[in-house]
Amino acid sequence: xxxxxxxxxxxxxxxxxxxxxxxxxxxxxxxxxxxxxxxxxxxxxxxxxxxxxxxxxxxxxxxxxxxxxxxxxxxxxxxxxxxxxxxxxxxxxxxxxxxxxxxxxxxxxxxxxxxxxxxx
Ligand SMILES: [Mg+2]
Numbered sequence: 001x002x003x004x005x006x007x008x009x010x011x012x013x014x015x016x017x018x019x020x021x022x023x024x025x026x027x028x029x030x031x032x033x034x035x036x037x038x039x040x041x042x043x044x045x046x047x048x049x050x051x052x053x054x055x056x057x058x059x060x061x062x063x064x065x066x067x068x069x070x071x072x073x074x075x076x077x078x079x080x081x082x083x084x085x086x087x088x089x090x091x092x093x094x095x096x097x098x099x100x101x102x103x104x105x106x107x108x109x110x111x112x113x114x115x116x117x118x119x120x
Contacts, residue, residue, distance in 0.1 A: 001025055001048060001119075002027045002029065002048070003025055003027065003047070003050065004028075004046045004048070004049045004050070005017060005020075005028055005031070006033070006034065006036075006037040006049065006050065006052060006055070006060065006063065007032070007081070008054075010032075012052065012104070016081065016111065018108070019108050019111045022108070022112060023112050023115060025115075029046065033056055033058055033059075034051075034055060034057065034059055034060060034062055034063030034066070035057045036057075037049075037051065037063050038066055041070075041073065048079075048118070049067065049076055049077070049078045050078075050079045050080075050081055050115075051064065051078065052080075052082060053082035053084045054084070060080060061093060061096050064093070064096045064098055065096050067097065068096065068097035074097075077099045077100075078097065078100075079098075079101070079102060079115065079118060080093050080100070080102070081102050081106070082101070082103065082104060083103065085103040100117075100118055102114050
């Protein structure tokens with residue numbers, strides 16, 4: 001299964017990729033912002049997206065909206081990994097098309113559990 005990990009922090013991308021490796025998922029494409037992520041989506045084959053919210057150039061919320069605007073990308077699970085945790089923000093993200101949400105900092109096990117439940 002091909003994952004797209006989008007975060008402007010390379011450290012955070014590494015943490016997420018390590019969690020994916022622990023659940024046996026090693027096929028990962030990385031992007032540093034939403035614009036780059038759209039480019040990677042265009043290359044095809046992405047089946048699961050993990051995205052940050054706050055990023056330069058194109059943030060995670062706009063990226064999610066762009067993904068959901070494409071009919072062939074509507075069913076791809078999107079897990080948002082962010083520090084934006086107030087209720088209104090969570091609601092906004094869900095409205096934009098996020099499938100699930102995890103707040104930074106998180107435990108590796110929590111991320112693992114979220115990913116596994118979305119894969120079911
Ligand atoms: Mg960020």
